Amino acid sequence: MEDKLHECFEDMVVYKDLKKSNFFSSLELPSFLRDWVLKRFEDDNGDYDIEAVTDFVKTYLPKKEEWLSIKNRITYENERVKILTKISVDIDIKTGEISFSLPDFGVANKETIIEPAVWEQYKDELTKSQETWGVIELGYRLPDDTVKPKITGKIKMTGFTNFCPYVADLDYYKDVRSEFTTAEWIDILLGAIDYNAAGYNTEDEKLAMLTRLLPFLEKRLNLLELAPKGTGKSYVFGNLSKYGTLTDGGKITRAKMFYDTSRHTPGFVVGTDYVAIDEVKLVTFNDVNEMRSIMQGYMERGRFNIGGYEGESSAGIVLLGNIAIDNMDEYKSMFSELPSLFQESALVDRIHGFIKGWDIPKMSDNLKVSGWALNTEYFCTVLHMLRDDASYRAIVDEIVEVSGNAYVRHTEAVKRIATAYLKLLFPNVRSVDDVDRRIFNHYCLRPAVNMRKIIWKQLSILDSEYKDDDKQMPTFSVKD
Missing domain, CATH: 2.40.50 (OB fold (Dihydrolipoamide Acetyltransferase, E2P))
Structure with a gap:
């Protein structure tokens, strides 16, 4: 597997030893910077001069x-x-x-x-x-x-x-995917984000972890993850990609999130791939009504208007929170611990899917990568580039069949998530003729439907309107 990885990706492979070495942890570098430094100083065996790395970081990466x-x-x-x-x-x-x-x-x-x-x-x-x-x-x-x-x-x-020391060849990345089986590719993806594939017990656990990457490669994908502590939410959304933003829980203002009228500067959502709001249970707002109006409009259309400033972005909104273990049940009310803004059905309806964080194993040394893996900086750059490729959504639109009179937000959510899965797991697909319908259904469509179903179940608990027939989940299937 490592030989094939080297053969296919050559200079984009680095040796990561997060399990045994605390050296890079002590430097407190995000993964994309760490891998850039590793690539600069590693030899062919993955060894590097600690003193040289320390001097470089001290000189160019001050605190x-x-x-x-x-x-x-x-x-x-x-x-x-x-x-x-x-x-x-x-x-x-x-x-x-x-x-x-x-x-x-x-x-x-x-x-x-x-x-x-x-x-x-x-x-x-x-x-x-x-x-x-x-x-x-x-x-x-x-x-x-x-x-x-x-x-x-x-x-x-x-x-x-x-900063980028190379040009990422997206077409090559797509083509080289065909050299690997689905199981091999899943393991490569985990290594690219610093996780040891061998530390997981099942493929389902691996896929649950990789679900966090969907907003990295699909525009305006809004997700909510509720999970136990220690599963690595903050690490994935705050450490891997230079294109995303993680903001800690606390006071969230319109100025910080969207546009600051006094400074005339855009907020987090402008110019980034996603904004992940961590510790969402602890979030407070200066003006809940104002934030509700702006947030709902943005999550629906990707636009906002503040004081005459017309803002537009493709950033997804990702909400991350820990809830009590007893409440980790999709058939019960899971949102009761969240701020009132995130219990309103109109806003929850604009969240495309739910990540069951309790399906993701808690972080341990056994889950830390130790071996050759894809350079995180390169990998996240490719995911960023895939956001602009509309061909995958065209394929999903062509092969996914939806039952009549389907509620449009259900349909859009499922198709958007399925598209993200297709880009992540099968980037080599170029046309509908390349799609294995059974595999697409298993790895892309079914997970997308399940992620949206949880949002719908919670909507039904929050608001009786969502129990009406016209809001029921439609049936999704793959055309032959």
Whole structure:
């Protein structure tokens, strides 16, 4: 299996030893950065020089609390400092001034500037998305009181190198899937997200874990997972992909989530693949009515309007929570422990599917990957690219048959989830002729129906309207 993995993916394979080594854990790097560093320093046997890795991380990946020292080096020592981080650029419409923020260090746009000559050189890379990862060179623009208007001192960007060290070939990824059996491919996917396939008892356990990846590769897929503690929810949604956002439980505001009218800056949902709200039981809102209105509209259409700002995004909303073991039963009311906003049927109806987190084993050393596996950064980049491929949904639309007069939200939810499964497990499918109907039904359609059925059962408990005949779950089948 490892030989085949090397043969098919070559440079995109790294040796991960999360079971035996705590070195990278101590560095506190997200998986996509860890694998990028591993690839940079590993030899053909998967060995690396710990001192060299430590020096690189210390130089280019400083912690937030080191920002004051960096600022001193820039402003008073007149140094040029390079760091690997994410950057968000903004253009002031009134003045034409270009500024940037460094979210991981709390650096705001008002403190920074990108001068025209530098902007001209790097604008193509910096405007590809709302936030971009890269090696950023920082310097200092001195203040000048002798001119009018006077020039204030600001941190300036003097250079930029895009983080991605390669071009992911999506067509190759699709084609190479045919070299593996379904069982082998499932194990490869688990290794790509840092899990040891041999640590699971059954294929069902493996698939339950992989269900968490569906919002990574399908646009505006809204999911809810309720689970016991210790199953790795936060790790998957907050550690694997640079394209997603995990926000901790606490106070969620309209400004933080969608648009800040005072700062004129978009919130979490803009420019990201998904927003996962962790510890959803503990979430509070400044204005529940306002958030209900905006959230329902966004989850339905992917758009919102705040103070005249028209926002649009393809980010899915993922709600993550722990509930009492006694309440982990799809036939009982599971939402009673959640905030009132997430007990309202109109919003719950816009959640496409439910992940039964109790089917996912709790994290243990035996589930940590130890061996050759796909580079997490490469893998999540491919998942991100698959979001734009509409051919899979066209295939699902063609081969899935739905009983008459089906409630449209049920149909859309099932088809959206089935499409995500198809992309994840069978990316080599290019047309309906490539689809094995029996396998598609087993791995894609049936799980999608079951995920939506749980939402419908909970809706029926929350609101008697959903017991009406016109809201019943339709019948889904695969056309011959």
